[in-house]
Amino acid sequence: MALWYDEVFENSLRCGLKVKRTLFSDQSAFQRVEIVETELLGKALALDGLWMTAQGDEKTYHEMLVHPVMTTSPSIRRVLIIGGGDGGTAREVLRYPEVEHVDLVEIDGMVVDACKEFLPEIGSAWDDARLHVHIDDGIKWSRRTDVAPYDVIIIDGSDPVGPAQGLFDLEFYQGCENLLADDGVFVTQSESPVLFRDVHLDMIRVMKGTFKNVHPYYGTVTIYPGGSWSWTYASKSVSPRDIIRERVDFISEFTEIYNEDIHHGAFAIPNHIRRAL
Ligand code: SAM
Numbered sequence: 001m002a003l004w005y006d007e008v009f010e011n012s013l014r015c016g017l018k019v020k021r022t023l024f025s026d027q028s029a030f031q032r033v034e035i036v037e038t039e040l041l042g043k044a045l046a047l048d049g050l051w052m053t054a055q056g057d058e059k060t061y062h063e064m065l066v067h068p069v070m071t072t073s074p075s076i077r078r079v080l081i082i083g084g085g086d087g088g089t090a091r092e093v094l095r096y097p098e099v100e101h102v103d104l105v106e107i108d109g110m111v112v113d114a115c116k117e118f119l120p121e122i123g124s125a126w127d128d129a130r131l132h133v134h135i136d137d138g139i140k141w142s143r144r145t146d147v148a149p150y151d152v153i154i155i156d157g158s159d160p161v162g163p164a165q166g167l168f169d170l171e172f173y174q175g176c177e178n179l180l181a182d183d184g185v186f187v188t189q190s191e192s193p194v195l196f197r198d199v200h201l202d203m204i205r206v207m208k209g210t211f212k213n214v215h216p217y218y219g220t221v222t223i224y225p226g227g228s229w230s231w232t233y234a235s236k237s238v239s240p241r242d243i244i245r246e247r248v249d250f251i252s253e254f255t256e257i258y259n260e261d262i263h264h265g266a267f268a269i270p271n272h273i274r275r276a277l
Contacts, residue, residue: 005036005044007051007225009195015051015225017041023118028110030163035118041223043119045086047111047158051223053086058122061221063258064266065156065189065231066092068217071247071263072238073185075151077101080179082138082167083157085111087123093154094125095254096247102131103147107163109135139166142175149181155188160199168203173234174210183237190216190232193273195225201276207234215240216273217266219257233267240267 006016017038024035031048038044042055053061066089070076077100079093085106093102106112112133115123125131134141138157141147153176158164166172167188176186188207191200193216200216207214211234221229233240243260252259 005034005038005046007046007049007223009225013195013225015223017044017051017054017223024114026110026114028108030108033108033110033114035114043121044223045111045115045119048162050159052158053088053119053122054223055119055121057222058086058088059256060219061189061229062088062092062122063255064217064219064229064262065089065187066154067251067255067258068231068233068240068263068266069152069154069185069187070096071244071251072240072242073152074183074238074244075181076247078150079103079152079154080141080147080150081105081154081156082141083107083155083164086115086119087112087126089154089156090128090131091123091125093152094128094130095251099130103134103141103150104131105134105136105138105141107135107137137163139172139175142172142179144179148179149184150179151181151184153180153184153186155186157189159191159196168199168206170206170209173207177210177234177236180236184235185238186211186234188232188234190230192224192226192228193218193230193270194228197276200230201273204232204277207232212236213239215267216269218268218270219266 006014044054
């Protein structure tokens with residue numbers, strides 16, 4: 001009999017994949033970590049029963065999280081990633097030869113170890129000497145005074161429950177802004193604009209409480225319930241329109257989704273969001 005793995009949203013919607021076998025399942029100090037092999041999308045990571053990433057779908061998420069900031073920040077030498085324990089975000093960041101140093105701060109060492117072993121296709125850059133992995137709380141890291149400045153800060157965290165809850169607070173965004181260079185750029189995954197509309201809107205409002213420029217942008221990720229997803233770009237001075245042509249041309253050789261047209265189109269804001277803001 002076929003097995004299904006379902007993410008259940010508010011006891012009213014299921015996002016399920018048919019599973020061939022379970023590759024890893026254990027309880028860490030923070031969450032249940034599972035890697036399963038699915039029929040449709042290859043291997044996939046779930047934390048506490050929520051889909052995080054899947055081989056056949058991850059580019060829609062990782063490319064859209066990473067490249068809008070990397071193609072607009074004047075410098076991309078020093079990058080901070082908070083979360084991102086599957087390694088997909090680091091892989092996309094490290095494609096750029098200008099990147100010299102990446103700190104990846106992931107709270108759960110079990111996610112990193114399990115993904116290194118069972119999902120090396122997504123985290124294919126773990127051995128890059130520019131990557132420095134720290135098993136630590138990103139909220140604590142955001143208060144550090146000895147690591148700034150970063151040119152780019154990327155929040156690849158989970159939903160606002162458990163250890164990720166503080167990644168949605170004003171104090172956290174203020175900490176990140178303090179760590180950011182004056183012409184640097186920040187981005188965070190910012191939940192579904194449909195199913196988590198209130199969380200999404202709150203995030204934008206809270207970010208506006210500290211960053212001068214805040215721009216949500218939109219796309220689709222099949223494995224997240226409902227399929228609609230958002231990310232939010234923030235900066236002290238740079239705009240998402242400030243695209244650096246050579247970088248877009250360079251990265252477009254590698255990407256499956258991201259290109260200059262997708263970049264500009266993604267920043268179009270649906271009317272219901274505009275009105276609510
Ligand atoms: N793409 C996913 C999404 O949007 O649902 C998120 C990817 S998953 C790799 C997110 C990671 O954030 C998890 O591995 C989790 O352990 C990590 N995380 C959650 N809270 C954190 C915190 N306070 N500091 C650092 N990492 C955290």
